[in-house]
Amino acid sequence: MSVEPTIAKTTSDFIRTAVREDLASGRFTYVRTRFPPEPNGYLHIGHAKAMAVDFEIAREFGGTCNLRFDDTNPTKEEQEYVDAIIEDVRWLGYRWHELRFASDYFEQLYEYAVKLIKKGKAYVCDLSPEEIREYRGTLTQPGRESPWRNRSVEENLDLFARMRAGEFPEGSRTLRAKIDMASGNINMRDPVMYRIIYASHHRTGTKWCIYPTYDFAHGQSDSIEGITHSLCSLEYEDHRPLYEWFLRELEIFAPRQIEFARLNLSYTVLSKRKLLQLVKEGHVRGWDDPRMPTLRGLRRRGYTPSAIRDFCARIGVAKADSVVDIAMLEHSLRDELNKSAPRVMAVLRPLRVVIENYPAEQTELLEAINNPEDPAAGVRHVPFGRVLYIEQDDFMENPPPKFYRLAPGREVRLRYGYFIKCVGVVKDAAGNVVELRCTYDPATRGGSAPDGRKVKATIHWVSAAHALPIEARLYDHLFTRPDPDNVAEGESFLDYLNPKSLEVVQGFAEPSVAGSPVGKHYQFERLGYFVVDPDTTPEQLVFNRAVGLKDGWAKASAQG
Numbered sequence: 001m002s003v004e005p006t007i008a009k010t011t012s013d014f015i016r017t018a019v020r021e022d023l024a025s026g027r028f029t030y031v032r033t034r035f036p037p038e039p040n041g042y043l044h045i046g047h048a049k050a051m052a053v054d055f056e057i058a059r060e061f062g063g064t065c066n067l068r069f070d071d072t073n074p075t076k077e078e079q080e081y082v083d084a085i086i087e088d089v090r091w092l093g094y095r096w097h098e099l100r101f102a103s104d105y106f107e108q109l110y111e112y113a114v115k116l117i118k119k120g121k122a123y124v125c126d127l128s129p130e131e132i133r134e135y136r137g138t139l140t141q142p143g144r145e146s147p148w149r150n151r152s153v154e155e156n157l158d159l160f161a162r163m164r165a166g167e168f169p170e171g172s173r174t175l176r177a178k179i180d181m182a183s184g185n186i187n188m189r190d191p192v193m194y195r196i197i198y199a200s201h202h203r204t205g206t207k208w209c210i211y212p213t214y215d216f217a218h219g220q221s222d223s224i225e226g227i228t229h230s231l232c233s234l235e236y237e238d239h240r241p242l243y244e245w246f247l248r249e250l251e252i253f254a255p256r257q258i259e260f261a262r263l264n265l266s267y268t269v270l271s272k273r274k275l276l277q278l279v280k281e282g283h284v285r286g287w288d289d290p291r292m293p294t295l296r297g298l299r300r301r302g303y304t305p306s307a308i309r310d311f312c313a314r315i316g317v318a319k320a321d322s323v324v325d326i327a328m329l330e331h332s333l334r335d336e337l338n339k340s341a342p343r344v345m346a347v348l349r350p351l352r353v354v355i356e357n358y359p360a361e362q363t364e365l366l367e368a369i370n371n372p373e374d375p376a377a378g379v380r381h382v383p384f385g386r387v388l389y390i391e392q393d394d395f396m397e398n399p400p401p402k403f404y405r406l407a408p409g410r411e412v413r414l415r416y417g418y419f420i421k422c423v424g425v426v427k428d429a430a431g432n433v434v435e436l437r438c439t440y441d442p443a444t445r446g447g448s449a450p451d452g453r454k455v456k457a458t459i460h461w462v463s464a465a466h467a468l469p470i471e472a473r474l475y476d477h478l479f480t481r482p483d484p485d486n487v488a489e490g491e492s493f494l495d496y497l498n499p500k501s502l503e504v505v506q507g508f509a510e511p512s513v514a515g516s517p518v519g520k521h522y523q524f525e526r527l528g529y530f531v532v533d534p535d536t537t538p539e540q541l542v543f544n545r546a547v548g549l550k551d552g553w554a555k556a557s558a559q560g
């Protein structure tokens with residue numbers, strides 16, 4: 001059965017235009033892409049962008065996308081990463097056509113290398129890695145030919161077989177493509193195809209002691225899988241001539257490589273090497289620390305797969321590198337949670353309030369709206385009593401002119417409750433206000449006064465007798481500068497770690513949140529969107545603030 005490609009109508013960009021042209025011209029009759037992570041770390045938001053490009057384009061054109069592990073360097077790769085990547089791709093909601101590993105092709109790649117040797121297009125080189133670098137030349141100077149470049153085909157075949165057999169020490173020999181040491185493109189100056197590495201591979205064990213380089217493995221793996229469009233980030237642009245050279249010399253199916261700009265996000269780093277350093281050196285608690293831009297970190301922070309996909313769709317693909325404002329990522333999450341997250345009341349920095357004229361033994365239930373954006377979410381009943389907690393911030397003993405919340409002698413509205421008026425304060429020995437004495441007006445139940453008098457502020461609260469103790473973890477940017485990747489020479493991105501990126505507070509929430517499962521979202525009214533953290537115990541709920549209520553992105557884009 002043949003499936004007609006369904007041409008995407010909604011999105012258009014230079015990649016989709018190219019794919020459409022390739023189908024129209026008959027260069028390809030179907031579309032197949034791949035997402036090719038190296039299992040040397042956890043996926044981050046940059047990979048989500050790559051997945052959005054690979055999986056969405058395949059889907060839009062009625063094609064398929066493979067998940068292929070680019071596992072050609074056993075010294076850096078681990079099964080742990082393979083497992084985590086599979087889980088993260090699934091979590092993000094992408095379904096691959098086939099799960100492949102470049103290591104599945106080691107035998108075939110070896111055969112391809114032999115073919116190039118036989119054609120006189122590859123040779124065994126005895127230069128050391130340092131010498132190879134030295135012979136390579138620079139951007140302004142041509143390279144020099146290796147003294148081993150003109151070995152006979154027979155000698156090359158013999159030496160390559162013996163490299164595979166483990167006869168030579170690590171680093172003593174390589175297999176190189178014979179192209180052009182004077183090429184303006186350094187990648188074409190007899191690039192290394194195979195190196196000797198005595199390391200156990202997470203899948204092939206010690207079967208191999210020679211491993212193909214990225215350049216020799218990638219295009220051929222694409223070809224074997226029948227990939228039509230090999231979409232990758234911009235740093236591979238200069239590798240494209242080499243990608244095409246191998247396929248041409250091997251005379252095998254040639255996919256088309258197209259490059260797009262990497263995602264850079266302000267106030268964070270998106271390099272697995274740097275993220276690994278943050279973890280290894282203990283600057284964060286792990287790969288899933290809610291401050292990390294890894295998919296695990298974002299998930300724990302409270303990001304949903306749909307919010308991340310929405311963000312990727314908004315940023316789109318471009319040919320030129322740029323930095324995306326992290327506020328735009330936050331905007332995608334806030335937008336979604338605004339519609340879906342139930343509202344509750346919680347107090348993060350509690351100040352005790354005693355309502356003097358409210359009967360000591362009395363409690364009552366006040367009706368509260370679960371989600372004003374979603375009438376179907378209904379209402380709940382929040383207990384109210386004589387002793388409450390409010391935010392310390394919502395009271396000032398000597399308020400400046402524009403502070404309208406609680407102050408001595410001032411009346412405010414309690415959300416879903418009554419008007420209360422501050423009639424006195426209790427201080428500790430150091431002079432800090434530790435308790436407010438208030439009165440309430442029973443006639444204002446539900447939030448308005450029959451005599452029409454107004455208050456200028458509404459504050460949230462939790463009944464002390466019913467309050468659930470909670471821990472709340474409040475996050476700020478991981479770095480203090482928007483471009484931690486661009487530090488001056490002699491500096492490190494670590495010099496700009498934000499010492500205030502995490503603040504932990506002990507507060508109280510209304511009882512309706514009791515027993516919430518890990519991953520459950522709420523809007524804490526006036527405080528932001530929170531999610532239940534896996535550190536939660538039967539004794540205490542732990543929440544992460546996923547994102548605040550103020551939209552820095554919408555504001556900035558409206559002004560701009």
Ligand code: ATP
Nearest residue numbers: 036037038046047049050232233262263270271272
């Ligand atoms: P890192 O530098 O973080 O290790 P990488 O490119 O080495 O990244 P891979 O596992 O090789 O990581 O990447 C898999 C795919 O994801 C590649 O196609 C790569 O181009 C793409 N990718 C990686 N980082 C980004 C990013 N920041 N933006 C867009 N695509 C990315």
Ligand code: MG
Nearest residue numbers: 037038070214
């Ligand atoms: Mg890589």
